[in-house]
Amino acid sequence: MAVAIVIALLVLGSIAFHLFSPWWLTPRASNWGSIDDALMVTLYICAVAFVVLNLFIAWSIMRYRNRPGHSAHFDPENTKLEKRLTFWTAVGIAGMLAPGLVAWHEYVTVPKDAAIVEATGQQWQWAFRFPGADGVLGSANISHITPENSFGINPRDPYGRDDVLIESNELRLPVDKPVKMVLRSKDVLHDFYVPQFRAKMDLVPGIVTYFWMTPTRTGTYEILCAELCGTGHHMMRGTVIVANERDFGSWLSEQPTFGQLMAEAETGGAQLARAVAPGANARGAR
Incomplete structure (x- = not known):
């Protein structure tokens, strides 16, 4: 129970630190807004994954903790769950890679008048x-x-x-x-x-x-x-x-x-x- 509370507080503290932190990106002084966009996409995808997974862990600890009259069911093989996790992991990775690849292509494609x-x-x-x-x-x-x-x-x-x-x-x-x-x-x-x-x-x-x-x-x-x-x-x-x-x-x-x-x-x-x-x-x- 205490572990679940600590994990939930860790998530809330991380969100608060992000929202109120004085340390952030320096003012941009070049044309590379696409690099900032790629960074933000990566940050928010990772943030969603971090919040969802850690809150799920905290909920699982509380919901399936061992107590009189209740015991967790051990299920080492769950094909349906593994397929879902693989799919959403692939979606997240693709979402992070795509903006970066677009920005990289622009980054190394030098204008003729440069x-x-x-x-x-x-x-x-x-x-x-x-x-x-x-x-x-x-x-x-x-x-x-x-x-x-x-x-x-x-x-x-x-x-x-x-x-x-x-x-x-x-x-x-x-x-x-x-x-x-x-x-x-x-x-x-x-x-x-x-x-x-x-x-x-x-x-x-x-x-x-x-x-x-x-x-x-x-x-x-x-x-x-x-x-x-x-x-x-x-x-x-x-x-x-x-x-x-x-x-x-x-x-x-x-x-x-x-x-x-x-x-x-x-x-x-x-x-x-x-x-x-x-x-x-x-x-x-x-």
């Missing part, structure tokens, strides 16, 4: 790359990574020379413009996640993953790594600033390109080579 931004993750920081005027990102591979080329861009790929490089944890995006996020990892599994965008995707070493979104509200949002990636996982955070198109364009024009950084590295290397060349000190002394 801009491209690449996010690169490594323990424990973010870096970003925009295509230049040609609108195409240059090819990249970890085999090309050097101290001067931290993105691993192929120096022989002409499409990469004008790529704009953001070697910091701060990303900026224009509001109301679709963007395709291309994701790469240099080392281990990471996950690019901005709660307000309702958007997240794993960064898998050796694989290029992607999704798309349209930021719909200006503001500053936090980028999180939602995949345990090592001892500094909790510090792998960044910032995405959604701005109007003019401010975004002004910021982007101030960032260095791969070609500029390579030219600076070559100039610095040539100066260093001249400085340490044999006889340089002697000539300087004369």
Whole structure:
């Protein structure tokens, strides 16, 4: 009897916590209302199953408890009941899967007019790359990574020379413009996640993953790594600033390109080579 009361109170407490909890979804700042809808469908189907099953258990405990003159009938095989349970379980699972599959199809079907931004993750920081005027990102591979080329861009790929490089944890995006996020990892599994965008995707070493979104509200949002990636996982955070198109364009024009950084590295290397060349000190002394 006491167990049945505890179960019933657990159900009522869970409902009350859901209705009056101060912790809920962050305000949405992207086009992904369908992801919120899929989440709500899953939540309510699970809630109905939770309430019905637990109240049924509490009722069964009370109704069929052992007492003088009454004993429960043990029925290990009930084909009719099993068919009903299988049917309604299948209906519930289909109801949860269908909205998610629709949302996923939209999530990976990138509009033709979407801009491209690449996010690169490594323990424990973010870096970003925009295509230049040609609108195409240059090819990249970890085999090309050097101290001067931290993105691993192929120096022989002409499409990469004008790529704009953001070697910091701060990303900026224009509001109301679709963007395709291309994701790469240099080392281990990471996950690019901005709660307000309702958007997240794993960064898998050796694989290029992607999704798309349209930021719909200006503001500053936090980028999180939602995949345990090592001892500094909790510090792998960044910032995405959604701005109007003019401010975004002004910021982007101030960032260095791969070609500029390579030219600076070559100039610095040539100066260093001249400085340490044999006889340089002697000539300087004369």
